[in-house]
Amino acid sequence: MTSKDLQISELEKELAEARLKIEHLEKKCDKAETAEKKLFHEIYQYKELIHSSTALITLLLGPDFIIDFANDSIKKVWGKGDQVTGRPLLEVLPELKGAEIEQYLNFVYNTGEIYEAFEEPVEHVIEGKKVLYYFDFVYQPQYDLNGELIGIGVFAQDVTERAKMNKTIKKNEKEFRELIDLVPQKIGVAEGKGRTVFFNKAWMDYTGQEKLNLSKFDWVELIHPDQKEKVDDIIHNKLNDAKYFETELRFQNKKGDYNWHLCQVVPVIDDKGSVTSWISSSTEIQKMKEEEEKNEAFLRLVSHELKTPVTSIKGYIQLIQGILKRENEESSISPFLKRVEDQVERLILLISEMLDLARIEQNEMELSKTEFDLNKLVEEVVEDICYTNQEAMIQISHIDDLKVCADRQRIEQVIVNFLTNAIKYSPDDKHIGISIEKMDDNFAVVNVKDLGLGISKKDLQNIFRRFYRVEGKNQDTYSGFGIGLYLSNEIIERHRGKIFVKSKIGKGSEFTFTLPLNQQ
Numbered sequence: 001m002t003s004k005d006l007q008i009s010e011l012e013k014e015l016a017e018a019r020l021k022i023e024h025l026e027k028k029c030d031k032a033e034t035a036e037k038k039l040f041h042e043i044y045q046y047k048e049l050i051h052s053s054t055a056l057i058t059l060l061l062g063p064d065f066i067i068d069f070a071n072d073s074i075k076k077v078w079g080k081g082d083q084v085t086g087r088p089l090l091e092v093l094p095e096l097k098g099a100e101i102e103q104y105l106n107f108v109y110n111t112g113e114i115y116e117a118f119e120e121p122v123e124h125v126i127e128g129k130k131v132l133y134y135f136d137f138v139y140q141p142q143y144d145l146n147g148e149l150i151g152i153g154v155f156a157q158d159v160t161e162r163a164k165m166n167k168t169i170k171k172n173e174k175e176f177r178e179l180i181d182l183v184p185q186k187i188g189v190a191e192g193k194g195r196t197v198f199f200n201k202a203w204m205d206y207t208g209q210e211k212l213n214l215s216k217f218d219w220v221e222l223i224h225p226d227q228k229e230k231v232d233d234i235i236h237n238k239l240n241d242a243k244y245f246e247t248e249l250r251f252q253n254k255k256g257d258y259n260w261h262l263c264q265v266v267p268v269i270d271d272k273g274s275v276t277s278w279i280s281s282s283t284e285i286q287k288m289k290e291e292e293e294k295n296e297a298f299l300r301l302v303s304h305e306l307k308t309p310v311t312s313i314k315g316y317i318q319l320i321q322g323i324l325k326r327e328n329e330e331s332s333i334s335p336f337l338k339r340v341e342d343q344v345e346r347l348i349l350l351i352s353e354m355l356d357l358a359r360i361e362q363n364e365m366e367l368s369k370t371e372f373d374l375n376k377l378v379e380e381v382v383e384d385i386c387y388t389n390q391e392a393m394i395q396i397s398h399i400d401d402l403k404v405c406a407d408r409q410r411i412e413q414v415i416v417n418f419l420t421n422a423i424k425y426s427p428d429d430k431h432i433g434i435s436i437e438k439m440d441d442n443f444a445v446v447n448v449k450d451l452g453l454g455i456s457k458k459d460l461q462n463i464f465r466r467f468y469r470v471e472g473k474n475q476d477t478y479s480g481f482g483i484g485l486y487l488s489n490e491i492i493e494r495h496r497g498k499i500f501v502k503s504k505i506g507k508g509s510e511f512t513f514t515l516p517l518n519q520q
Contacts (some may be wrong), residue, residue: 033057055071065088088379114139114141180200183310185281186284197277227250238439249261261283263282266278374404396435402444428452432448444515451508454505
């Protein structure tokens, strides 16, 4: 091979290597072009995302806060049109000069620290009119590749509607607190689990403290020691029921005295049925309690003083009736003697109720339990009542035949009270129904239903209180001292039963009591 051939061979090799390098460079160029297109596409997407965002975004450069970029949302809020890029912010929005916003911008640019604000009020002038906005925003310092601070990134959200709503809520809350502080009742608010978070001014005045430390204060400490067990029962049982309840408690005041209060508690329940809080109202009833005590003392005295002469009168009447019967004389006074005897029986019953009231107050009421036929007892009571109230039409429904272990005399007292009340408050329609049945195999249920006047919601809340009377147009409409239902409720509770009432004005009433079937 000649030297010329060798040179040609070398040239061909170099040419082949050059072609390979060219191909490699072309591939590199293709990749660079693809990367450039991808980068361009990503930048475009980011810009579109920022421009279409509901968030208010802008980039301010230098100490003059030149607007380098502003998205559509912030331009709309500014209300100065689209030609804002490249201009100082305070030139576009001169209303911000000297305002707190300018101070915040200078703080971030001079310190390099982030600044955040929530529901910040800002006024913008749009078409010559001032428009108030509220913003949540962040002023974020921006740096170049060398770590030099070059400007501020603004990221904001228009929260005007939310802020106005919050201001309304705060205003309403303030008005509510002032109103609550004006009422004489002692108002408290507790969390769902019972921890107190608010007491009104009436509580502060009563305890003598200007401000209660709720983290350390325990309202149970104010309760009379004799009622601590009752309160423990309320906390452990009533709070789990998620229902309205009321009770009477004695709270210690700033003088150290314990005064009676009627405490009413209402649960606040969310959409899921969970108790979020409890609202309590405590009304002082000390004077009413003192009046009750005077009434009770008077009734005890009168009852004891009347018992002996009334019993003697009944004895003499029976003696006269016995003499007339032995002599087989049809005397014209016999019917009158019978009426007198009936009235004496009513008086004896009233005296017995007053004595029972005294026994309850002294915790001396004892139950003499025996097993007896409940259906037979109802029949006997109905027969006696119909004998003295011949206008009454009482229908008995023996749904179940039941025997119970209870104090027969006391249960008779309850049934008599229910039936006589049904007659008393049914002036136009004396049709009364009484039924006996079993409930859940555990309880005997006696139900008395009338078609009388009915009871209002207000009276329903109070009818089991001592001395409370349901009145008509005047207080003398209905007889009685208002202790019959109170005694009935005490008797049934001592038998571990319950009393329920349903009533509607003009439609009548329905009184029901239950007795456990398995108590011994």
